[in-house]
Amino acid sequence: MSAPAPLRWQTARIAEVREETPRARTLAFDRPAWPGHRAGQHVDVRLTAEDGYRAQRSYSIASPPGTPRLEITVERLDDGEVSPWLAGEARAGDELELRGPIGGYFVWEPAKGGPLLLLAGGSGLVPLMCIERHRRAAAPEVASTLLVSARGPADLLYDAELEGSAVLTYTREQPPGWTGYARRVDRELLAAVAPPPEQRPRCYVCGPTSFVEVVAEALVALGHHRALIKTERFGATGG
Amino acid sequence: MDETMLDGNAAAGDLQALFAVEVTQMVGVCDGCGRTGPLAEAHTFVLAPGLTLRCPGCDAVLVRLVHLPDRTLVELSGLRRLELVS
Numbered sequence: 001m002s003a004p005a006p007l008r009w010q011t012a013r014i015a016e017v018r019e020e021t022p023r024a025r026t027l028a029f030d031r032p033a034w035p036g037h038r039a040g041q042h043v044d045v046r047l048t049a050e051d052g053y054r055a056q057r058s059y060s061i062a063s064p065p066g067t068p069r070l071e072i073t074v075e076r077l078d079d080g081e082v083s084p085w086l087a088g089e090a091r092a093g094d095e096l097e098l099r100g101p102i103g104g105y106f107v108w109e110p111a112k113g114g115p116l117l118l119l120a121g122g123s124g125l126v127p128l129m130c131i132e133r134h135r136r137a138a139a140p141e142v143a144s145t146l147l148v149s150a151r152g153p154a155d156l157l158y159d160a161e162l163e164g165s166a167v168l169t170y171t172r173e174q175p176p177g178w179t180g181y182a183r184r185v186d187r188e189l190l191a192a193v194a195p196p197p198e199q200r201p202r203c204y205v206c207g208p209t210s211f212v213e214v215v216a217e218a219l220v221a222l223g224h225h226r227a228l229i230k231t232e233r234f235g236a237t238g239g
Numbered sequence: 240m241d242e243t244m245l246d247g248n249a250a251a252g253d254l255q256a257l258f259a260v261e262v263t264q265m266v267g268v269c270d271g272c273g274r275t276g277p278l279a280e281a282h283t284f285v286l287a288p289g290l291t292l293r294c295p296g297c298d299a300v301l302v303r304l305v306h307l308p309d310r311t312l313v314e315l316s317g318l319r320r321l322e323l324v325s
Contacts, residue, residue, distance in 0.1 A: 105279030
């Protein structure tokens with residue numbers, strides 16, 4: 001439990017924008033005025049229109065603790081209020097409001113140990129990539145299994161970084177010659193990929209509500225301990 | 240399945256802004272069915288201008304939070320108890 005700290009909106013300047021996929025971009029901010037974040041936490045972003053209308057959304061932090069910049073990865077939802085601007089129009093030098101770091105439940109620190117089982121649906125990969133990056137940098141001795149479910153190769157975030165180190169399943173469109181998994185995550189797929197329950201892996205599941213429910217139930221059915229399964233759902237609407 | 244349903248993680252910012260501590264890792268006890276679990280696991284519906292947290296066990300409203308132009312209201316009537324696990 002961290003010490004009580006007021007959560008206040010602060011102005012943040014976009015330092016860099018990187019394209020991740022045709023629908024997603026990573027925004028890097030100069031270090032915000034806070035003591036640092038834990039892997040898995042998120043920030044709230046607030047945009048204010050010229051007429052005063054405000055819209056607020058939560059985005060997971062992608063950059064691991066201890067790095068100079070705060071990075072979030074935003075996937076564009078076409079009917080969203082916030083994500084089309086963040087993932088399409090925002091440029092380096094633009095300013096917005098953010099507050100954080102937020103959340104104390106869906107977090108991992110090296111002291112928690114492993115093995116880790118990280119299960120991502122779509123852009124639910126973002127906080128899990130933060131955890132995985134932190135593990136690689138701070139506790140490489142902790143074993144980790146990262147399973148990513150994406151619609152197709154064009155939707156896969158951080159593809160170069162994941163190559164060879166993550167298990168992928170492409171649910172709708174597979175690259176030519178693909179011999180890997182090509183279906184939604186189910187009990188059989190988890191049984192093949194996950195460490196056995198006797199190893200008591202710490203499971204982190206993040207994705208759309210349907211993904212999280214199916215995966216969490218399958219983990220319990222396979223004998224994984226409910227208390228070791230942490231879930232985070234992100235909204236398919238609102239954006 | 241209701242894809243607009245989130246979980247208590249989505250309420251963490253608004254709750255911390257009110258209470259100045261991270262609340263969602265606290266364990267709540269539902270006053271309706273007695274289910275015990277972190278508030279982060281509560282079924283959460285973000286409906287402007289506020290949000291509602293419901294018990295995953297019995298669907299009772301645990302927490303309701305409403306932003307008004309000049310103040311924020313929070314009802315905790317569905318929580319029998321909050322526990323801070325040290």
